[in-house]
Amino acid sequence: DAKTTQPPSMDCAEGRAANLPCNHSTISGNEYVYWYRQIHSQGPQYIIHGLKNNETNEMASLIITEDRKSSTLILPHATLRDTAVYYCIVRVGDYGQNFVFGPGTRLSVLP
Amino acid sequence: DTGVSQDPRHKITKRGQNVTFRCDPISEHNRLYWYRQTLGQGPEFLTYFQNEAQLEKSRLLSDRFSAERPKGSFSTLEIQRTEQGDSAMYLCASLEDSRTDTQYFGPGTRLTVL
Numbered sequence: 001d002a003k004t005t006q007p008p009s010m011d012c013a014e015g016r017a018a019n020l021p022c023n024h025s026t027i028s029g030n031e032y033v034y035w036y037r038q039i040h041s042q043g044p045q046y047i048i049h050g051l052k053n054n055e056t057n058e059m060a061s062l063i064i065t066e067d068r069k070s071s072t073l074i075l076p077h078a079t080l081r082d083t084a085v086y087y088c089i090v091r092v093g094d095y096g097q098n099f100v101f102g103p104g105t106r107l108s109v110l111p
Numbered sequence: 112d113t114g115v116s117q118d119p120r121h122k123i124t125k126r127g128q129n130v131t132f133r134c135d136p137i138s139e140h141n142r143l144y145w146y147r148q149t150l151g152q153g154p155e156f157l158t159y160f161q162n163e164a165q166l167e168k169s170r171l172l173s174d175r176f177s178a179e180r181p182k183g184s185f186s187t188l189e190i191q192r193t194e195q196g197d198s199a200m201y202l203c204a205s206l207e208d209s210r211t212d213t214q215y216f217g218p219g220t221r222l223t224v225l
Contacts, residue, residue: 043115043202043216044154087153098144098167099214101153 004088009106012082018075020105022088025069031091033064034099035073037084044087044101047073078109115205115217123223124193131189132220136205143186144214145178146202147171154202160186193224 005023012018024033034049048055048062050071055062061074075082087104116135124130136143142161146154157176158168162183172178175193180186190197200221204214 041219041221043204043219046213046215049213085153098146098156098159098169099154100156101146103151104153 004090004102006086006088006102006105008103009108011108011110012075012078014080014109014111015077018073018078018082018107018109020073020075020086020088020107021070022073023070024088024090027068027090033062033068033071034089034091035060035062036087036089036099036101037082038087038104039081039084047086078107080109080111083107083109115203115215117201117203117217117220119220120218121221121223123225125225126193126195128193129189129191130193130222131187132201132222133185133187134203134205134217135185136203137207137215140205140207140215141183142206143180144204144206145186145188146204146216148200148202148219149198157188190222193222195224198222198224 032049032051035047036044037047038044048057048060050062050064052064064071085104085106087101089099115137118133122130144159145157147157148154156169157172158178160180163180175191178188200219202216202219204216206214
């Protein structure tokens, strides 16, 4: 699976959009980009995933660059409850494989 | 609550003791995964099951660790002769055998070995 690079930490003002970047320059054509988050003392929570098209769901939007070497997770209106560690994972969409988590980005939403 | 559940949520034990954790996956999810997470790190894969068959084990899973899923439903993870280095959060996740490939995680069991 391709390696990902994320900033270790970010701050965001409550009510503003949080844009979390992820670099995955070695991604291959059959690898998906997944985002999970982990709120303190809880298990990771699935947010969104995509292959090459931008994706949106009730939690977030995922923007993948045309060359697929980077992506951005967007939380449109961050709340204090969005404070968490956000993990960007790239892997082949072959169901059953385990996820390889990096250290992620610690997002702090500030009042 | 129909999510993944884990028991106990916290476990404190003395070095050398054996401990066992339980995971109940989402009903009808065929695949079940165990991960370990130490402070400040992302979760690390340990092992996974498809129904009752254990299909893959990480090198992290030493011979003191054993996992079972006898009836293809709940799973147990046992650690024998615990060491202080085993202190971590142990996470379970489940997945329905399909192409959506979304793993759902439980709340974890936090183990502290004194």
